[in-house]
Amino acid sequence: xxxxxxxxxxxxxxxxxxxxxxxxxxxxxxxxxxxxxxxxxxxxxxxxxxxxxxxxxxxxxxxxxxxxxxxxxxxxxxxxxxxxxxxxxxxxxxxxxxxxxxxxxxxxxxxxxxxxxxxxxxxxxxxxxxxxxxxxxxxxxxxxxxxxxxxxxxxxxxxxxxxxxxxxxxxxxxxxxxxxxxxxxxxxxxxxxxxxxxxxxxxxxxxxxxxxxxxxxxxxxxxxxxxxxxxxxxxxxxxx
Numbered sequence: 001x002x003x004x005x006x007x008x009x010x011x012x013x014x015x016x017x018x019x020x021x022x023x024x025x026x027x028x029x030x031x032x033x034x035x036x037x038x039x040x041x042x043x044x045x046x047x048x049x050x051x052x053x054x055x056x057x058x059x060x061x062x063x064x065x066x067x068x069x070x071x072x073x074x075x076x077x078x079x080x081x082x083x084x085x086x087x088x089x090x091x092x093x094x095x096x097x098x099x100x101x102x103x104x105x106x107x108x109x110x111x112x113x114x115x116x117x118x119x120x121x122x123x124x125x126x127x128x129x130x131x132x133x134x135x136x137x138x139x140x141x142x143x144x145x146x147x148x149x150x151x152x153x154x155x156x157x158x159x160x161x162x163x164x165x166x167x168x169x170x171x172x173x174x175x176x177x178x179x180x181x182x183x184x185x186x187x188x189x190x191x192x193x194x195x196x197x198x199x200x201x202x203x204x205x206x207x208x209x210x211x212x213x214x215x216x217x218x219x220x221x222x223x224x225x226x227x228x229x230x231x232x233x234x235x236x237x238x239x240x
Contacts, residue, residue, distance in 0.1 A: 001045065001046060001049050002025075003021050003022075003024035003025035004016075004021050004025070004042055004043070004045070004046040005046045005049065005050060005088050005092070006024065006088060007020055007021045007024060008043055008046050008092060008095070009087065009088035009089075009091040009092050009095075010091070012095045013039070013040070013043050013095065013099075016039070016043075018032055018033075018039050018042070021042070040107070043107060044107040044110075046092075047092060047096070047107050047108075047111055048111065048114075050088065050089055050092060051111055051114075051115040051116075052115070054082070054089070054115070054119075055115050055118075055119060057078065058075060058078070058119055058122075058123075059119075059122065061074045061075055061078060062075065062122050062123060062126055067130070067133075067135055067201070068126045068127065068129045068130030068133065068135060068136065069130050069135050069136055069191065069192055069198070069201055070201050070204070070205060071126050072123070072126060072127060072130065072136075072144075072148070072187075072191070073184055073187055073188065073201060073202060073205045074205055074208075074209065075123065075149075076148045076149060076152065076183065076184065076187060077180065077183075077184055077205060077206070077209055078209070079149055079152050080152045080155075080179075080180050080183060081180065081209070081211065081212050083152055083153075083155075083156045084156070084171070084176055084180075084212065085212035090156055094157075096108050120145070123141075123145055124141040124142060124145065127141035127144055127145070128141055134193060135192065135193065135194075136191050136192060136193065137190075137191055137192070137193055139191070144191060148183075148187060148191075151183060152183070155170065155179060156171075158170075159171050173211075176211070177211055180206075180211065181206055184202045184205060184206055185199070185202045185203075185206075187202065188200075188201055188202030188203075189202075
């Protein structure tokens with residue numbers, strides 16, 4: 001499955017070849033088709049394997065013993081780090097968004113029902129709890145989600161343009177470190193009613209989740225990194 005994730009993220013569904021995936025996985029093509037009836041079935045399984053890891057790590061964060069605001073900042077930071085350290089996740093999502101916009105048959109519909117809708121509902125519930133408790137500003141939870149996570153998406157999507165316009169590398173480690181810190185500190189100052197407390201929460205979250213040491217595209221590193229992040233959140237982030 002790691003080989004499938006890697007090849008599909010690099011080439012998309014149309015460009016990936018089952019022969020190449022089998023070669024990368026160290027198996028013969030016949031064995032591949034024994035488990036998966038078609039390339040489309042293998043692609044759907046690759047998406048599911050990636051999204052399942054995202055779901056598991058995200059649920060661990062959202063159900064951690066921390067305030068709603070802390071959990072939300074942790075989710076946003078995890079999303080940023082995942083986009084950087086696991087380009088397979090980012091490119092697979094981009095491939096699927098293009099296919100959806102073109103009106104092509106997509107594997108996303110069942111994934112949305114199984115992964116995205118439950119996660120978004122859980123995330124909005126956490127935000128609603130924070131608003132009801134007086135920790136977070138009384139804003140539309142969906143808009144808070146769009147604003148925070150959408151900023152991450154735009155940052156990585158526009159990286160080539162930013163590089164041309166500014167002459168800096170937005171995907172260089174120094175700039176990535178600056179941007180992830182700025183994003184979390186900004187949220188600490190904008191969505192918390194008590195801005196001083198929000199600033200403290202932002203610093204605590206940043207301190208509890210070190211920046212990934214390097215990027216990687218295979219599913220094994222994806223799993224290990226996300227599980228480590230989830231464990232960090234569950235064990236280290238606590239309400240003060």
